[in-house]
Amino acid sequence: MSYGYCRCGAKIKRRTRGIPSIDTCENGHQHDARLTLRYDPTPQADLSPFGFPLNSIVFIPTEKDEHKYTNDNPLPEAKFVSPEPQPTGYEAELLDLIIEECAEVIQRVTKMKRFGVKEIQPGQDFTNAERLSHELGDLSAVVQRAIDADLVCEDSINEQIPLKHAKLDKFLQNEKDAA
Numbered sequence: 001m002s003y004g005y006c007r008c009g010a011k012i013k014r015r016t017r018g019i020p021s022i023d024t025c026e027n028g029h030q031h032d033a034r035l036t037l038r039y040d041p042t043p044q045a046d047l048s049p050f051g052f053p054l055n056s057i058v059f060i061p062t063e064k065d066e067h068k069y070t071n072d073n074p075l076p077e078a079k080f081v082s083p084e085p086q087p088t089g090y091e092a093e094l095l096d097l098i099i100e101e102c103a104e105v106i107q108r109v110t111k112m113k114r115f116g117v118k119e120i121q122p123g124q125d126f127t128n129a130e131r132l133s134h135e136l137g138d139l140s141a142v143v144q145r146a147i148d149a150d151l152v153c154e155d156s157i158n159e160q161i162p163l164k165h166a167k168l169d170k171f172l173q174n175e176k177d178a179a
Contacts (some may be wrong), residue, residue, distance in 0.1 A: 053159040085149075094146050101139040 071156040087095060115121070119128050126134070147154045 028034045091149060091151055094142065094149055094151060098139070100144060101135065103141050105132070105135045105139055108135045 011029065087093075108128065108131050111121075112119075112132060117127070117129045120126065121128075124131070143152065143157075146152045147157075
């Protein structure tokens with residue numbers, strides 16, 4: 001068993017074996033077994049009572065551990081973990097849905113490239129183009145929910161559209177086929 005010190009200067013136990021778990025310092029901040037930290041930032045002085053920057057985690061080995069760290073095997077560096085809170089359950093679910101819908105759009109696009117835009121798969125009522133439109137509609141619905149939840153900014157999305165059109169005009173390697 002060894003000890004580290006939290007950004008607030010409080011002592012935390014560092015477990016050296018077993019499954020990583022969440023440890024708590026004497027002041028209630030949570031740390032995992034690698035001495036990472038998740039906390040709600042509060043206004044404090046720039047340095048802890050031990051002189052460490054408040055946004056850092058410092059591992060100080062006990063006498064028992066000191067022999068483990070040499071020039072060839074240096075003291076492990078503290079890992080930065082964002083002070084921002086993790087997404088709420090609802091936000092995480094929306095983010096998962098964006099991932100899922102993007103994957104479905106990718107799948108439909110690859111089917112269109114492989115089998116054709118107008119192809120209708122056996123047992124389906126719609127062409128690949130129509131099915132892609134449905135998937136893009138599903139993605140748009142989830143993006144709208146993300147906008148409503150303040151996960152993304154609608155103004156930023158709209159500002160990006162003409163910028164992307166300009167990039168496409170410049171870098172597309174093929175011209176649209178005349179119908």
